[in-house]
Amino acid sequence: xxxxxxxxxxxxxxxxxxxxxxxxxxxxxxxxxxxxxxxxxxxxxxxxxxxxxxxxxxxxxxxxxxxxxxxxxxxxxxxxxxxxxxxxxxxxxxxxxxxxxxxxxxxxxxxxxxxxxxxxxxxxxxxxxxxxxxxxxxxxxxxxxxxxxxxxxxxxxxxxxxxxxxxxxxxxxxxxxxxxxxxxxxxxxxxxxxxxxxxxxxxxxxxxxxxxxxxxxxxxxxxxxxxxxxxxxxxxxxxxxxxxxxxxxxxxxxxxxxxxxxxxxxxxxxxxxxxxxxxxxxxxxxxxxxxxxxxxxxxxxxxxxxxxxxxxxxxxxxxxxxxxxxxxxxxxxxxxxxxxxxxxxxxxxxxxxxxxxxxxxxxxxxxxxxxxxxxxxxxxxxxxxxxxxxxxxxxxxxxxxxxxxxxxxxxxxxxxxxxxxxxxxxxxxxxxxxxxxxxxxxxxxxxxxxxxxx
Amino acid sequence: xxxxxxxxxxxxxxxxxxxxxxxxxxxxxxxxxxxxxxxxxxxxxxxxxxxxxxxxxxxxxxxxxxxxxxxxxxxxxxxxxxxxxxxxxxxxxxxxxxxxxxxxxxxxxxxxxxxxxxxxxxxxxxxxxxxxxxxxxxxxxxxxxxxxxxxxxxxxxxxxxxxxxxxxxxxxxxxxxxxxxxxxxxxxxxxxxxxxxxxxxxxxxxxx
Numbered sequence: 029x030x031x032x033x034x035x036x037x038x039x040x041x042x043x044x045x046x047x048x049x050x051x052x053x054x055x056x057x058x059x060x061x062x063x064x065x066x067x068x069x070x071x072x073x074x075x076x077x078x079x080x081x082x083x084x085x086x087x088x089x090x091x092x093x094x095x096x097x098x099x100x101x102x103x104x105x106x107x108x109x110x111x112x113x114x115x116x117x118x119x120x121x122x123x124x125x126x127x128x129x130x131x132x133x134x135x136x137x138x139x140x141x142x143x144x145x146x147x148x149x150x151x152x153x154x155x156x157x158x159x160x161x162x163x164x165x166x167x168x169x170x171x172x173x174x175x176x177x178x179x180x181x182x183x184x185x186x187x188x189x190x191x192x193x194x195x196x197x198x199x200x201x202x203x204x205x206x207x208x209x210x211x212x213x214x215x216x217x218x219x220x221x222x223x224x225x226x227x228x229x230x231x232x233x234x235x236x237x238x239x240x241x242x243x244x245x246x247x248x249x250x251x252x253x254x255x256x257x258x259x260x261x262x263x264x265x266x267x268x269x270x271x272x273x274x275x276x277x278x279x280x281x282x283x284x285x286x287x288x289x290x291x292x293x294x295x296x297x298x299x300x301x302x303x304x305x306x307x308x309x310x311x312x313x314x315x316x317x318x319x320x321x322x323x324x325x326x327x328x329x330x331x332x333x334x335x336x337x338x339x340x341x342x343x344x345x346x347x348x349x350x351x352x353x354x355x356x357x358x359x360x361x362x363x364x365x366x367x368x369x370x371x372x373x374x375x376x377x378x379x380x381x382x383x384x385x386x387x388x389x390x391x392x393x394x395x396x397x398x399x400x401x402x403x404x405x406x407x408x409x410x411x412x413x414x415x416x417x418x419x420x421x422x423x424x425x426x427x428x429x430x431x432x433x434x435x436x437x438x439x440x441x442x443x444x445x446x447x448x449x450x451x452x453x454x455x456x457x458x459x460x461x462x463x464x465x466x467x468x469x470x471x472x473x474x475x476x477x478x479x480x481x482x
Numbered sequence: 483x484x485x486x487x488x489x490x491x492x493x494x495x496x497x498x499x500x501x502x503x504x505x506x507x508x509x510x511x512x513x514x515x516x517x518x519x520x521x522x523x524x525x526x527x528x529x530x531x532x533x534x535x536x537x538x539x540x541x542x543x544x545x546x547x548x549x550x551x552x553x554x555x556x557x558x559x560x561x562x563x564x565x566x567x568x569x570x571x572x573x574x575x576x577x578x579x580x581x582x583x584x585x586x587x588x589x590x591x592x593x594x595x596x597x598x599x600x601x602x603x604x605x606x607x608x609x610x611x612x613x614x615x616x617x618x619x620x621x622x623x624x625x626x627x628x629x630x631x632x633x634x635x636x637x638x639x640x641x642x643x644x645x646x647x648x649x650x651x652x653x654x655x656x657x658x659x660x661x662x663x664x665x666x667x668x669x670x671x672x673x674x675x676x677x678x679x680x681x682x683x684x685x686x687x688x689x690x
Contacts, residue, residue: 063554063555065555065557066557067557127555128553132555403501403503406501406579407579407612407663408501408503408577408579408612409503409577409665410503411503411504412503412504452662456662456663459663459664459665460663460665462665463577463614463665466522467503467504467575467577470504470506470558470575470632471504471506473558474506
C-alpha cells in the first residue's frame, strides 16, 4: 500500500497542524505573561489566540468530515495548514514587540500620534532585523455591536537602531502609509486615463496593458512614499528632513524606480519635501524665523549658523537634477513621473488636511525649540514647554523636542561643532531625547497641571 | 541645608541652575527637601546564574552581570511587587542636574520606612551630577510590598558646598565617566575603578 493514501496524508497533516496550533497557542500564552511597553500588544495577542482557537475548532470539524468526503476534507486541511503558517509572521512580530526589543520610551507617543492621525487605530511597534522602517496594517474584525472595524497596524523598526532615538523620527513617515490609499484611490482613475493616452503615443514596446500597469505602479508607489515623506515633514519639520536624509545616506541618491518596490530616487524625494512642506506654505518662513532666533542668541549662534549651512547644502543637493535626467531616460517612467508631478500639489493638500485639524503641524510648536535646545545642551531632558506667564508648563511637543535634538546633532556633525563627537555622546543625546518624549507623556497623563519647570 | 526658598532660587538661576525634571507638582518641594518619584525601570538580580560577584575578576564581571541582571520596565498604572528581603535597583523618575555649588543626598520617606522599605544606601550626590538617581531598594519587612512607578518614594535634600566641584570634570577620570547622564537605574561599575585593580591584582602580585 502506498504511504500517500488520502487517509495517511490526512492523518499526517492533521497531526502536524494540531502540533503547530498547540505550539502557536502555547507561545501566545507565554507572550501574554511577557513585558510589553503598553497594553496594545495584549489585544493583538488575544485576537490572534482567538483566531488560532477558532481554527483548532475548525480543524476538528474537518476531521469529522473526512469519512464523508476524504478528498474535500484533505483539501480543506491543506488550506488550514497554509492559514496557520501565514499567521506565524504576526507571532514573530509580537515576540519582537516585547519591551526589551523596542524603544519603549516612544511607544505611548507613537500610539497617541497614530490614534490622532488614524482614529480608531491600534499600532504595535516591533523590531525587525533589517535596516528598514516598515508598517503593515489591516482592518480588525468588526465588533458584534456593529461598530466600525478598528485599524490594526504593526510598525517595524530596525533592531540594531532600537536606541537610535534621532532616527526614529522616520516613524512619522510610516504613520502616513495607512492613510494614503484614501487619496490615491480617488486620484487613480483620472491618472490611469491620462497615462493610457500618453502611453499610446510612446515607444514603450510590449503590450499596452502591461505598460500601463507598470506606469500606474510607478506613479502610485512614488506618491505613496512622497505622501509619507511630506507627512513626516508636516509633523516633524526639519527633524523629519534630517532623519530621512540621514537614513537614505547609504543608498545611491539617483537610483530610478525598480521592480518590485519602485521607490522614487532619494534626491527626488528630498526635493519634493523641501518644495511642498517648506517652500509652498509657510514652512520655510518658520524655519528661517527659527534659525534667525537661534543666531541672535550668543549661545546658539554657531548652532544656528551650522543648521543654516546644512539647510543650504541640502537645497544645493536637491537643486541638481541627475535623478530627473535618469527618470527621463525611460519613456514609461517619464510618463509616470509626469503624473506624479501633476498630483503632488493635491497630495500636499491632503497631508495638510490630515495634520492641521489635529494641531500637529510642526510650525504650531516651533516656538518651543529654543527652550528645548537650552535644556538638551545642558544635558538635561526637556519634557515640558515653558509658559512663564502662567508659571505652569505644558507637555513638550515631540516635534519641537525632535527638532531641537536634530539641530544639536547637525551642529555636532558640522565643522563648528568641534571636537568631533563620539558615539558615546550620540548615545547620550538619544537617551535625553527618549527621556524627554517619555516624560512629556507622563506630564500629559498626570491629572493636574505641572507647576514648575522644566 | 537648603530650605524651600533657596531650592526655588537655585532652580530659577540663569546659569548653573538646579534642575529636577519632570516636577509634576509644586508641592513636591517641601520645607527643606524635594520629594522624588519612582521611575519605570527596575533591575532585579537573579541568583541562580551566579556563584558570586567579584569586581576584581574583570574577565567574568561583564558576562556574570549580563546573565544575572533582569531588567523590567513597568508602565504607568502597573505594579511592581517587592518581596521580603528582595533587593532591586530602581531610579527616580526625576532627572536631576546639580549645579557645581550644591551637593545632595537621597533619603527615604518615613511613610515608606514604616512599611519596611529601605530606599537608598549610597545616599550622596556629587555637585555637577546629571541623571536619574539610582535607588537601592530593599523590602526589609515581612510582607510583600507593592510599588507603582510615579509614587513619591524618596526625598532629596541639598547642601551648599564650600567652593565648587563638578562630578563631570574630566580630571576626575574614570570616576566621572562612570555614570553619564543615566535615565534609569545603573548597575554597579565598581570594576572600572582603579582602586579595585590595585587591591585585587597589583598588590597580590607584589605580596606573592
